[in-house]
Amino acid sequence: GESVGLHLPTLSVQEGDNSIINCAYSNSASDYFIWYKQESGKGPQFIIDIRSNMDKRQGQRVTVLLNKTVKHLSLQIAATQPGDSAVYFCAETEAGTALIFGKGTTLSVSS
Amino acid sequence: DTAVSQTPKYLVTQMGNDKSIKCEQNLGHDTMYWYKQDSKKFLKIMFSYNNKELIINETVPNRFSPKSPDKAHLNLHINSLELGDSAVYFCASSPHYNEQFFGPGTRLTVL
Numbered sequence: 001g002e003s004v005g006l007h008l009p010t011l012s013v014q015e016g017d018n019s020i021i022n023c024a025y026s027n028s029a030s031d032y033f034i035w036y037k038q039e040s041g042k043g044p045q046f047i048i049d050i051r052s053n054m055d056k057r058q059g060q061r062v063t064v065l066l067n068k069t070v071k072h073l074s075l076q077i078a079a080t081q082p083g084d085s086a087v088y089f090c091a092e093t094e095a096g097t098a099l100i101f102g103k104g105t106t107l108s109v110s111s
Numbered sequence: 112d113t114a115v116s117q118t119p120k121y122l123v124t125q126m127g128n129d130k131s132i133k134c135e136q137n138l139g140h141d142t143m144y145w146y147k148q149d150s151k152k153f154l155k156i157m158f159s160y161n162n163k164e165l166i167i168n169e170t171v172p173n174r175f176s177p178k179s180p181d182k183a184h185l186n187l188h189i190n191s192l193e194l195g196d197s198a199v200y201f202c203a204s205s206p207h208y209n210e211q212f213f214g215p216g217t218r219l220t221v222l
Contacts, residue, residue: 034210043115043201043213044154087152098144098167099211101154 008105015111019080023073023090023102030092034099035064035075038087047075047088077107085109114138115214117202123220124192132187132217134202142166143185144203144211145177154201160185189219197221 013019025033031052036044050057050064050073057064063076073090087106091099115136124130136143144167145157159167163179174190185202202214 036213038152041216043203043215045213046210049210089154098156098159098169100156104152104154 009103010106010108012108012110013080015080015082015109017080019075019077019084019107019109021075021077021088021105021107023075025071025073025090025092025102027092027094027100028068028071029094031095032093033064033066033073034091035062035073036089036091036101037084038089038104040086044089080107080109082109082111115202115204115212117200117214117217119217120215121218121220123222125222126192126194128192129188129190130192130219131189132200132202132219134185134187134214136183136202136204136212136214138204138206138212140204140206140212141182142205143179143182144205145185145187146201146203146213148199148201148216150198158185158187192219192221194221 034049035047037047038044048059048062048064050066055066061078065074077084085108087104089104090102093099118133142161144159146154147157148154156169157171158177160179176188179185197220199216199218201216203211205211
């Protein structure tokens with residue numbers, strides 16, 4: 001079944017704000033997590049990943065936080081830009097099995 | 112120099128018809144996948160192939176048959192199309208089971 005979900009289906013922010021997109025997962029054995037960005041009419045695009053032996057990983061303007069105690073994953077986007085508007089998915093996998101995707105959060109950035 | 116390509120991008124057909132979607136990757140990856148994305152943007156894996164061998168076959172009607180002629184190609188054939196098959200189908204590839212690279216998607220509309 002679908003073990004990965006998101007707290008909010010939509011998130012609206014102003015340009016320049018920081019955005020936080022949340023995801024809850026239910027499989028405590030999941031050991032690898034990925035955030036994907038999907039723009040309208042395109043396929044999902046890899047943003048950042050994190051393994052279960054870490055609790056934080058930073059990329060360019062993005063940070064992923066993993067809290068295994070409460071099985072929570074978040075994606076933070078700094079200084080959100082209009083080009084960040086998209087649907088964001090978290091995905092989990094256990095020991096190299098198939099990725100399970102959450103339902104997605106639509107981020108809308110207004111300027 | 113597209114990494115993962117799919118054809119066609121749009122496919123409109125009548126119920127009961129048989130259709131195929133083609134996928135090619137030039138990344139040299141061993142593993143390829145087919146996903147279905149429904150109208151609510153939920154992404155669910157259908158099949159996974161590793162070096163031309165079927166690895167994952169989720170609960171998908173047997174009207175759907177993947178075929179992998181070589182490591183770089185994974186095609187999806189659908190028999191006796193039904194209204195509920197209308198969705199966007201994504202092909203993906205990965206060097207392992209984790210980070211996956213997605214194609215642009217094929218929007219299938221069954222009338």
